[in-house]
């Protein structure tokens with residue numbers, strides 16, 4: 479599904495990613511952990527094509543196709559989804575209307591007709607039920623006055639509607655309470671399939687009790703310095719990042 483080879487990326491001439499290698503196969507969940515400022519959000523921004531970052535070396539390949547030269551919208555249309563650590567508010571645009579536009583944009587890019595209104599409604603209803611989202615929520619303005627948990631719910635709803643091949647969830651938000659953790663976890667677990675993959679960026683070992691990752695990677699100073707199974711998250715929690723630092727200095 480996703481292959482990242484020797485990826486280097488900079489912002490304002492400062493190198494942030496210093497040679498990332500990562501392979502994510504269909505059906506897998508990968509967790510990325512690491513201290514503040516390690517480059518986790520940068521990695522997700524670079525995968526999704528955020529133009530604030532310059533890729534100076536390496537490749538990002540989705541299903542055999544190199545993404546490096548594609549813009550963020552083209553990548554989204556190829557099935558890459560990113561949840562934002564800090565989502566934007568769009569006053570006057572409801573959750574439902576935003577979703578309709580997003581879906582139809584994506585269909586247009588694939589040369590498809592707009593989704594018929596009844597089909598759209600059915601899909602919205604079905605996904606809202608799956609994620610236990612109530613009707614009132616769907617008519618609210620996008621992210622306006624949303625609580626942290628509501629923002630998460632909305633993101634997961636977007637993911638459910640768009641059915642991405644690769645979802646990157648940046649959960650570094652310190653405001654995630656236990657409910658929001660559960661929303662993210664339930665959503666991901668319900669939407670997971672053998673044909674899609676999830677990359678989950680988190681500081682919380684606890685989240686990984688609900689979403690069991692196939693692999694845990696530690697990103698430290700722009701590199702993946704350790705990879706393991708779910709037990710690595712527990713070990714990290716117990717020993718802290720000084721342990722990583724010490725093992726790198728050996």
Ligand SMILES: Nc1ncnc2c1ncn2[C@@H]1O[C@H](COP(=O)(O)OP(=O)(O)OP(=O)(O)O)[C@@H](O)[C@H]1O
Nearest residue numbers: 489490494513514515516517518519520521530650
């Ligand atoms: N637009 C930018 N301009 C300047 N520096 C940036 C920019 N974006 C990121 N950086 C720097 O890149 C480094 C990595 O940031 P990044 O947001 O990727 O870290 P992170 O691992 O996601 O951290 P956190 O756990 O706090 O979310 C930091 O030193 C940050 O200040």
Ligand SMILES: [Mg+2]
Nearest residue numbers: 518519563650
């Ligand atoms: Mg971050």
